[in-house]
Amino acid sequence: MERVVTALNSALRSLMEADPSVYLIGEDILDPYGGAFKVSRGLSTAFPERVVSTPISEGGLLGVANGLVLSGQKVFAELMFGDFTFLAMDQIVNFAAKSVSMYGDRMEFPLIVRCPVGGRRGYGATHSQTIAKHFIGVPNLPLYELSPVHDSALMMPQIFQRGEPAVIFENKILYAHRQYESDQIDDLYSRRCLDDLGEVVMLETGEKPDAVLIAAGGMVPSCLEAGRRLMLEAEIAVDIVVPYQLYPFPVASLASVMGAEPILAIVEEGTAGGTWGSEVAAALYAKYWGQLQSRILNIHSEDSIIPSARHLEDQMLVSSDNIVRAIADAL
Template sequence: MRVAENLNTALHALMESRSDLYVLGEDVADPYGGAFKITKGLSTRFPGRVLTTPISENAITGVAAGLALSGDAAIVEIMFGDFAALAFDQLLNFASKSVSMYGSRVPMRMVVRCPVGGGRGYGPTHSQSPQKHFVGIPGLALYEMSPFHDGLAVFEEMLAREEPCVLFEDKVLYTRPMHEVADPFTVTVADGVARVSLGEPPDCVIIAPGGVAHRVIAAMRSLLLEEEIACDLLVPARLYPFDVDVPPARHVFVVEEGTAGGTWGAEVAHLVHARHWNSLAGPVTLVHSADSVIPTAAHLEREVLVGEQAVHRVIRETLRG
């Protein structure tokens, strides 16, 4: 099963088990089934609860927040995560605040799905990874899809939080198989964190969201074969609040596709520093994309986005001095 199919299957299971759940978004109804076909078949099976909306991300998210406030549950599809900027007011000033600003806790069961990331030649306004802009908002939890986390379990966890959540889905993962990792690595999943390792004490630990995990694993393989550097990779399903049991390590790296400055990686580094400063050989190292808009041309896009070679180079230079 590929990642897109896993998400689609999860949504079908959720809609079947929860009669109060609605799905909203642009072109989410059949026969289109969403820009990336994640909602395929839902409107046919659950007419009346899958709502194709006008082109207004602010309105879509506001309606979902209203459904959540009235006791229902809602999942929103933002066609491209870049356009979540248009829904930012609803998330910052209404949905996240509604959990606690009325004097007692109000359950707000809503998920905003955001396809993000480059690698498809979609250009500057359809290829961004805007995760950092949502970090640190009280009452708003952030998740990211990965090939190692079952979509149904992640959706159920988000809805069980009873607070607004944003699920980032890197578009390049949609066609990738679930649970696949190349030899000699193995993957285990516990407490919402996937760990890709060789099964022996590593030279460094890498923390990365699901969208860049396959690039990091490729770099881990080349580091092992060419430099004899062994790495462990931690892939959390929940990005924020970040609560991952990072094993003590001399060197820790955080890899993300977003640009530098006020990033999720900086938040992770702050927490790792506080917990493991005595065991670290130096500061946590951040690896990210270039400070640039994302070009449409494939060869220029590769130069801007963080990739296997950049991860390999930064880790080699840090560990080898």
């Protein structure tokens, strides 16, 4: 069984092998440590000139990444925790994203910022946030989320090809999770793609769905568990749509899904207030208002910082329990 961290590491390795202009820059990424979450393990040994380990300087390292891009490289910049992206916000938003268009002619900017996000590791308030909502709506800054049902080796080159800087959020609990290689996810769910590029994936039971969940990669384990429980405990069939791209949300790819489901719910680990889900709901309402069967549900974590103790985390972070309850109540 391949784990997500291994699949991601292999994807980075194959990209660096195939293209000598690909760099990886970040903190503590050299062997033998290989990064705080081991994503870069082995890469500094294989590509010593192109794996750049930096001092603890998040803003500075993103600046260096930007400068490498100007000198013709394609760059992965790893931030050890998503919470630290705020230290690098100027370089990401004011330099990388704006450079695409603020000089008149479009400038290609192949930069991918990778950052681990999310709770359930007990790291507490400054190492556990789900931060996508803080980046939504920046022109020329598409957002993505690592997923166990998407192939990173296919997704990453597509992102570089778009020529815009991007941020990939990687939910920490996924690293040790199984990477689904087969289209048969388990005995209940199978996978099919809703678009040509394989970016929007549908996990389905084969039954006519009573509810459809929209969730990014980090929520896939919770959604699969909730779907299984709803089926076994209440014979409620739940399909799950998993977009790789969070923003701009690929709203057109959901055309085949809309209209058939009594309940549509957006699930995310992010806390209440200015959520990714509200952005997705707004996009869906605008495009599919006439086809919607009912109000879209937004399922998210509570309006709170992320506490450290396990039981306190459990009280405020979204779980499969929350999803089961929300869907059962809505039906």
